[in-house]
Amino acid sequence: MMSTFFIPLPFLPSHILLDFFLQFLIDSLQMAKKIVLLFILSTLVGCSGLERSEQKKVRQQNLTVSPIERQEDEVFFPFPEIKVQKRASYPWESKRIGAHLRITKEFFRCRGNVLNPPIQLHKYKKLVYHLDCGGIERHSLPIKDGREFIYPILIDLLNHIQEKTGRRVLITCGHRCPAHNLYSDASKGARSSKHLIGGEVDFYVEGFEENPTAIVEVLQEYYGATFQRSNRFSNGATPSWYNKEVAITLYHSHEGRDFDNDHPYPYLSLQALFDRESRRAVRFNWHQAYNGYLKN
Numbered sequence: 001m002m003s004t005f006f007i008p009l010p011f012l013p014s015h016i017l018l019d020f021f022l023q024f025l026i027d028s029l030q031m032a033k034k035i036v037l038l039f040i041l042s043t044l045v046g047c048s049g050l051e052r053s054e055q056k057k058v059r060q061q062n063l064t065v066s067p068i069e070r071q072e073d074e075v076f077f078p079f080p081e082i083k084v085q086k087r088a089s090y091p092w093e094s095k096r097i098g099a100h101l102r103i104t105k106e107f108f109r110c111r112g113n114v115l116n117p118p119i120q121l122h123k124y125k126k127l128v129y130h131l132d133c134g135g136i137e138r139h140s141l142p143i144k145d146g147r148e149f150i151y152p153i154l155i156d157l158l159n160h161i162q163e164k165t166g167r168r169v170l171i172t173c174g175h176r177c178p179a180h181n182l183y184s185d186a187s188k189g190a191r192s193s194k195h196l197i198g199g200e201v202d203f204y205v206e207g208f209e210e211n212p213t214a215i216v217e218v219l220q221e222y223y224g225a226t227f228q229r230s231n232r233f234s235n236g237a238t239p240s241w242y243n244k245e246v247a248i249t250l251y252h253s254h255e256g257r258d259f260d261n262d263h264p265y266p267y268l269s270l271q272a273l274f275d276r277e278s279r280r281a282v283r284f285n286w287h288q289a290y291n292g293y294l295k296n
């Protein structure tokens, strides 16, 4: 049998009582600390979710939708005035060189015209009538890689002449379609002319009508070298000037006359011999000449 022995508190020694009291105090404090911590934690956890959902509810209850109405002249923030700045054009973009229009492939279009009277030609030992072509409304320039094409060196050189002399280059014959080529010059040699493929141009320069050799000098200056001379590019009296890229032929006022060059001046003919882009010699091509352009 266990027997419990109680000693009444007032009869315990004083130091034991103090220990007991202190221990009790420490335990109580620790317990209180835990309770406070738990309370803070539960408040924090409970508030965040609850408060948010409550806020959402309140916001939805208070939500009123009304369209924004604004007067025509009502401006909250004034716009700064927009100034269009024009970019300075690059030299190659300019439409003019000095006082003259920049030469483009448009200047090379066929000069044929339906209003030109028919001419008589000998064909298969018969005398037949031949009509001029319909001109630029009826056909395009030679087509290369899906685009109208004139050998760029011709365009560049003519622009160079305009730039250096300050005078206008007058193109008398650029591209010729087969119909206009025959109309303009029915000679046998003309049938394989590079005019048909956009590789030749006839021109003279305003102010230099009687001095075409000055223009040849301008071109020599451009290449920084003198040209070689040969008679194989024309049947004219003056041997042509040529290098790898171009041949220049001078026709005096009594030479090289055809329908397009029916004027009183000597003129120059510039023929492309080498194409820098494709790095190939420019040769006459029958298929290209007679089918390599669009017509309607």
Ligand SMILES: [Zn+2]
Binding pocket: 110, 111, 112, 133, 134, 135, 136, 139, 176, 177, 178, 179, 180
């Ligand atoms: Zn034509």
